[in-house]
Amino acid sequence: MKKIVFLALIIFTINSCTSIDETITIDVQDYSTTTHTTINTDLKVVNLVVDQDEFNEMYDNYNEFEEVEIEGFFNLYKNGELLIEDEVVELEIKGKVSAQFDLKSLGVKFDDTYNNTDRVLIDVETLPFHSIDKIKAFRLRNSGNDFEDTMLKDISYTKLAIDAGLDIDLTYAEQTVVFVNGSYLGIMNLRTEANRNGIYRLYKEDKDDITLAKINHGGTLEKKNGDFDKIDRLITAIDTNDLDFLLQEIDLNNFIDYMVFQSMIGNSDWPENNVRFFAIKEGPFRFIMFDLDKVAIKDLDADPLDFINNPVKNPVTDLFNVLYADSEFKNNFNSRFDEIKNSGALSPEKFNAIVSYYKSNIELQMPMHIEKYNNPSSFTDWYLNLEKLKNDFSTRIKNLD
């Protein structure tokens, strides 16, 4: 008898789950028959015209260690009007973990730099020291690790930093619906790049004048472009606690804002990962922020310095600690932290308004997206995930008091 009872419990436990049966009260188009010309949306609509066999080969056999680029044509529509026609582009799959999802992020690189002065491709407000007038490359992003949750987490946190007017380099995004050869692919964020192609256009500089390094998962440094000796000198100065050199070689206002924001919002996939820093010519290094899809997912009550002092050794944590040992830097950091916190620029109300804006943009499209990918598992789940996104940020900010 006891064995039967426990066996039954184990079987039930394995099946422990929540099932949701929902009725959506808005009209939902069928993704299998909807095309870029018949979709009912106010969002911009991308249609990529490619060799379908080449695209399938690249998409289905993606391997992060093998770069596969295919050529195609980029078309952009809004409310049925063709805005950009047959721009030649190169396409490749982007991402690592997030590339395992059924909807993969695509890197799109124009054959010729696209002139965006009329804001046709991407039309968003930028920080005063940035330019999106010319765009060499951009990404159609699946929202990274947030693909299964809200589809707008990364762009919402980025918008929060933009609206706060922080001295941070970042990416700019607009929500779109993407088709490939007229077949529905899904909702994606059309986002500027955080690589050399993105940075040199952001600052209207020459591509060859950019020195760029990144920190990959595990805190490993990767020298990407430009003057590698300059990067080596920086790393040596960090390792030898050469404070004077670091004070000269780091854009301190940018570094402080970058560290304050990332630690305030509680990014747990940083700084031993998702770090890129660059210098223009002989200028100081600045940090560019991207991939905020693992923000406020754990340790919501942790001290901001705990996020900076990631247990995995990495150059950013080491750099911060060398600088933080200097009383003037420490005072500047703490003052700026208090200033941003007390300004209300990162208030839950402001974040909720951003989330609501992005949510309303894609709300009518989400059922079709969910129907295709079953991620999130239901429209109800998407609503609940949005609520959790706002709750987590609110809890995080309140815990800073």
Next chain:
Amino acid sequence: MKKLIITALLFCATISYSQNEFQIESNLGFLYQKDISINNEILKSTGNFGARIGANYLKKFDSNMYFETGLFLKYTTGTYKIETVDFNFNSIRLQVPFYVGYQINDLWRFNLGASVENNKDFEDLAFYLNENLRYDFLVKVAYNYSDLLDFSLYANTMVSKTKDINTLTSPRNGVYIGVIFKIPNSKTNKED
């Protein structure tokens, strides 16, 4: 608070005892909580119905005192409307209760304790995420109807008071009535 509960649960588990008993318990109940808001819309909760089924294990450590634990499946069903979607849900969670009980007399016994249960579906659990587990305070009163059957009145309330969307499919509070089947102890029977 979580640490306090876990410490109490571990303390209960280490109590030594001399007699034991296995039981099967099933309950039907009503679950409720205050209205909660989703995306600025207040969801009027009309309450949900639920059921529990599982096994209890009792150990006496005094003539009137005993420790009780078990393993339960908690089923909840209900209906809501959020913005553009009407939905009904069926939720199953795994619950492990721990009680300290007191035998008031031959007919009545009283349990006070706490439980831990998964706060999300198992496929959504991840060690690095918040809100994986949920803790509740428990009260149970049992009436000894016969050598084989007890009737029970059981209530729970969630310890954490912070907003948690997972409570939508498993409300914070519940009151259940139930039946407890006492599995005869074969060794005792042989000795008898």
